[in-house]
Amino acid sequence: MEDSYNTLEIVRKNTASSVFHLILNRPSQLNALSLDFFVEFPKALSSLDQNPDVSVIVLSGAGKHFCSGIDLASLSSISGQSSSGDRGRSSEHLRRRIKSMQAAITAVELCRKPVIAAVHGACIGGGVDLVTACDVRYCSEDAFFSIKEVDLAIVADLGTLQRLPGIVGYAKAMELALTARRFSGIAAKSPLAVTGTKAVLLRSREMSVEQGLDYVATWNSGMLISDDLNEAVSAQMMKRQPRFSKL
Numbered sequence: 001m002e003d004s005y006n007t008l009e010i011v012r013k014n015t016a017s018s019v020f021h022l023i024l025n026r027p028s029q030l031n032a033l034s035l036d037f038f039v040e041f042p043k044a045l046s047s048l049d050q051n052p053d054v055s056v057i058v059l060s061g062a063g064k065h066f067c068s069g070i071d072l073a074s075l076s077s078i079s080g081q082s083s084s085g086d087r088g089r090s091s092e093h094l095r096r097r098i099k100s101m102q103a104a105i106t107a108v109e110l111c112r113k114p115v116i117a118a119v120h121g122a123c124i125g126g127g128v129d130l131v132t133a134c135d136v137r138y139c140s141e142d143a144f145f146s147i148k149e150v151d152l153a154i155v156a157d158l159g160t161l162q163r164l165p166g167i168v169g170y171a172k173a174m175e176l177a178l179t180a181r182r183f184s185g186i187a188a189k190s191p192l193a194v195t196g197t198k199a200v201l202l203r204s205r206e207m208s209v210e211q212g213l214d215y216v217a218t219w220n221s222g223m224l225i226s227d228d229l230n231e232a233v234s235a236q237m238m239k240r241q242p243r244f245s246k247l
Contacts, residue, residue, distance in 0.1 A: 003043070003044065003047055005025070005040045005043075005044060006036050006040065007024070007025060007026055007033075007034060007036050007037040007040050007041075008022060008023065008024065008025050008037070008040055008041065008044050009021075009022075009023045009025040009062070010022055010023075010044060010047070010048065011023060012053075018053060018054060018055035018056065019055065019056045019057075019058060020048055020051075020053075020054045020056070020057055020058070021057075021058045021060060022044055022045070022048065022057050022058070022059050022060075022115075023059075023060050023061065023062050024037075024059075024060070024061040024062060024066070024067055025062045026062075027061075027062040027063025027064070028063075029068070029071065030063065030064070030065045030067070030068035030122065031061040031062065031063065031065060031066065031067045031068060031127075032067070032068045032069060032070065032071040032072070032074075033067065033069065033070045033071055033074070033126040033127075034071040034073075034074050035071075035074045035077070035078075037071075037104075038100065038101045038104040039104075041104050041105075041107065042103065042104045042107035045057070045107045045108065045110075045111050045115075046107070046111075048111070048113060049111045049112050049113055054113055055113065055114075056113060056114050056116065057111070057113050057114070057115045057116070058115075058116050058118050059108075059115055059116065059117050059118065059130065059131075059134060060117075060118040060119075060120075061119075061120070061121070061127075064120075064121050065120070065121035065122040065123075066119045066120055066121055066122060066123045066127055066131075066143070067122070067123055067124065067125075067126060067127030067130065068122055068124050068125075068127070069124040069125025069126045069127055069148050069149075070125055070126045072233055072236060072237065075152070075229075075233060076233055078094070078097060079224075079225055079229055079230070079233075081093070090225075091221045091222055092221070094220070094221045094224060094225070095217050095218060095220075095221035098157055098158075098216075098217040098220055098221065098224075099213075099214075099217050101158055102157070102158055102159065102213045102217060105129050105130060105133050105158050105159050106133065106159065106209075106213070108130070108133035108134055109133055114135045114136065115133075115134045115135050115136075116134060116135065116136045116137075116138065117130065117131040117134040117136070117137045117138065118138055118139075119131060119137065119138070119139040119140070119143045119145075120139065120140040120142060120143055121140075121142055121143060121144075122143075122144060122146075123139075123143060123144070123145045123146075124145070124146045124148045125146070125147065125148035125149055125152075125156070126158060127145075128145055128146070128147055128156075128160050128164070129156070129158035129159045129160050132159060132160055132163035132164050132167060133159055133163060145176075146176075146180050147160055147164075147176050147177045147180055148180050149177075149180075149193065149197075150177065150178065150179075150180050150189045150190065150193045150194060150197055151180045151189065151232065151236075152193075152229065152232045152233065152236065153189075153190035153192060153193045153226065153228035153229045153231065153232035153242070153244070154190075154193055154220065154224055154229060154232075155193055155196035155197050155200055155216060155219060155220055155223065155224075156177065156197065156200075156216075157213075157216040157217060157219075157220045157224075159209070159213060160177070161173070161177060161197065161200050161201050161204055161212065161216060162204050162207075162209045162212035162213055162216075163209060164176070164177070165201070165204070165205070170201075170205065173201065174198070174201055177197050177201060178194060178197055178198065189244075190226075190228040190229075190231075190232060190242070190244045191228075191244060191246065191247045192223060192226055192228050192244075192247070193228065195247070196219060196220075196223055199219070200212070200215065200216045200219055203215055204216075227245065228242075228244050228245070231243065231244060232244075
């Protein structure tokens with residue numbers, strides 16, 4: 001393949017094979033999803049989709065883990081850009097940013113070729129968004145999953161809340177989304193994130209995936225930027241427990 005990417009690698013392991021590998025390629029950052037990823041990923045998928053030599057795409061991660069979720073520096077950048085100036089314009093800009101990132105994940109579903117997720121190690125937050133959009137999911141014995149967004153004081157907005165209930169059932173999806181189960185219980189989470197996650201999940205039951213994505217983009221354009229988000233990101237970076245204010 002002629003295209004080169006900062007966050008991805010396309011590999012054809014056998015020249016006689018029509019199976020191509022699309023690899024998340026930031027192993028030193030545990031394949032955290034940067035802003036560059038959301039630009040490059042749909043371009044890479046489109047390239048593979050249009051390549052007549054490709055029959056199947058296997059999505060995997062380089063290094064010890066599949067994906068550690070959204071890059072915290074990127075999240076801080078988005079927060080900083082959306083927290084100043086006119087509130088209405090900032091919210092509208094944030095909604096467009098969310099919709100653009102959603103489109104990057106939805107590109108998996110729009111790809112004509114089957115996309116198989118091959119998960120090992122951690123699959124967290126945005127990684128779960130990715131694999132729920134895939135057609136088939138396989139994982140190694142050491143793989144583990146967490147809908148981590150609630151630990152960052154945000155409502156998952158890239159597709160997990162809309163797609164996961166169709167894979168594991170509504171009740172299980174609710175429990176996983178509210179607890180980030182691999183860690184602690186619900187009471188330790190941001191109250192804004194918990195109430196928002198429940199509201200979006202409940203509403204998404206009545207909507208298509210596209211409608212649900214639009215709904216959560218609108219929700220987060222008004223609720224994402226908060227003191228809880230700043231506290232959650234700070235706590236993650238300092239490896240301490242966050243302290244959230246009551247609603």
